[in-house]
Amino acid sequence: MDAKLLERKQNVLDKQLTDPDFGAQEFSGQIGLSHMHLYRKLKALTGLNTSEFIRTQRLKLAVKLLKDGDANISEIGYTVGFNQPAYFSTAIRQHFGCTPSEYTGNQHT
Numbered sequence: 475m476d477a478k479l480l481e482r483k484q485n486v487l488d489k490q491l492t493d494p495d496f497g498a499q500e501f502s503g504q505i506g507l508s509h510m511h512l513y514r515k516l517k518a519l520t521g522l523n524t525s526e527f528i529r530t531q532r533l534k535l536a537v538k539l540l541k542d543g544d545a546n547i548s549e550i551g552y553t554v555g556f557n558q559p560a561y562f563s564t565a566i567r568q569h570f571g572c573t574p575s576e577y578t579g580n581q582h583t
Contacts, residue, residue, distance in 0.1 A: 539554065
């Protein structure tokens with residue numbers, strides 16, 4: 475059952491992750507679970523709530539784009555679904571312990 479959930483989750487994320495309006499409600503609806511049921515499943519499987527999980531997935535995608543170095547930091551933030559460049563920088567700093575520009579210079583993993 476969890477394997478099917480993870481497969482559905484990945485399919486939805488592949489299609490919707492970069493949409494800035496994509497959030498926990500949309501995620502649960504597209505997976506076919508209630509918001510609370512998805513919250514409990516994700517919390518059990520990943521230790522993250524639904525919003526944290528989506529944000530973490532966006533940050534992982536951002537890291538790939540930062541490593542490529544083909545776009546500026548603000549563009550990458552918008553590309554992965556963050557509406558505000560300052561919030562994107564803050565989220566990167568909180569998750570990885572450095573700013574996006576420091577990340578590109580240091581190539582953290």
